[in-house]
Amino acid sequence: MRWSPDARGRLERAAFELFAEQGYSATTVPQITARAGLTTRTFFRYFADKREVIFAGDEIPDLARAAIEAAPAGIDPLDIVVHGLRQVADGRFEGHHDQVGAVRRLVLSEPSLRERDARKRADLTDAVRAAFVARGLDRPESAVIAETTVMLFHLALEAWLTGPAERRMADVVDEQLRMLRAVLGPDRAGS
Structure with missing residues (x-):
C-alpha cells in the first residue's frame, strides 16, 4: 500500500x-x-x-517567535510573553491534561529524553531571545525576558500537571506569573 x-x-x-x-x-x-x-x-x-x-512537530519555538514578531509596537515584553503563553496553553494543552502528563512522566523517566527536553528548552529560549532582539530590545534584556519566559512556561506546566485536571493551563500561567512577581517584586529587592 x-x-x-x-x-x-x-x-x-x-x-x-x-x-x-x-x-x-x-x-x-x-x-x-x-x-x-x-x-x-x-x-x-x-x-x-x-x-x-x-518531540517531533513541536513548533512552540516557531509559534513563540511569530507571536512576538506579530505583537504591536510599544507593548511591554512581559505582556507579550504572557499573552503568548496563554495562547499556547489554550491551543496546545487544554483538554489534554492526562496525555501531556503521561508524556511528561515518560520524558522525566529517561535520561535521553530529558536531554532532548533540555535541548527543546534551549531552542525556545533562543527563539524568544532572537525575536525580542529583532524587536529592538537590547541583548541582555532580551536574554532575561527569554529565560523568564521559559521558566514561567515550565513552572506553569508542572503546576498544571500536578494540580486538578479541570484547571485551565492559561489560569495556571497567570497564577505562576503572580507568584513570580511576588518573589521578584520591588519589596524584595532590598532583601
Whole structure:
C-alpha cells in the first residue's frame, strides 16, 4: 500500500501504547510499526528515531517567535510573553491534561529524553531571545525576558500537571506569573 490514512497518528498512538506497556527503552521501531500496521520505512518518513515520536512537530519555538514578531509596537515584553503563553496553553494543552502528563512522566523517566527536553528548552529560549532582539530590545534584556519566559512556561506546566485536571493551563500561567512577581517584586529587592 503506497498511502496509509493517518499514518503519523497511528505511529504515535502505537508508540505511546508500547511505551506505556513495556517502557521506552524496551520499545523498538519495528515493534511500533508492527503495532501500527505500517512499515519501518513509513516510520522513518515521519520520525528520525523513536525520541522524535515524543518531540517531533513541536513548533512552540516557531509559534513563540511569530507571536512576538506579530505583537504591536510599544507593548511591554512581559505582556507579550504572557499573552503568548496563554495562547499556547489554550491551543496546545487544554483538554489534554492526562496525555501531556503521561508524556511528561515518560520524558522525566529517561535520561535521553530529558536531554532532548533540555535541548527543546534551549531552542525556545533562543527563539524568544532572537525575536525580542529583532524587536529592538537590547541583548541582555532580551536574554532575561527569554529565560523568564521559559521558566514561567515550565513552572506553569508542572503546576498544571500536578494540580486538578479541570484547571485551565492559561489560569495556571497567570497564577505562576503572580507568584513570580511576588518573589521578584520591588519589596524584595532590598532583601
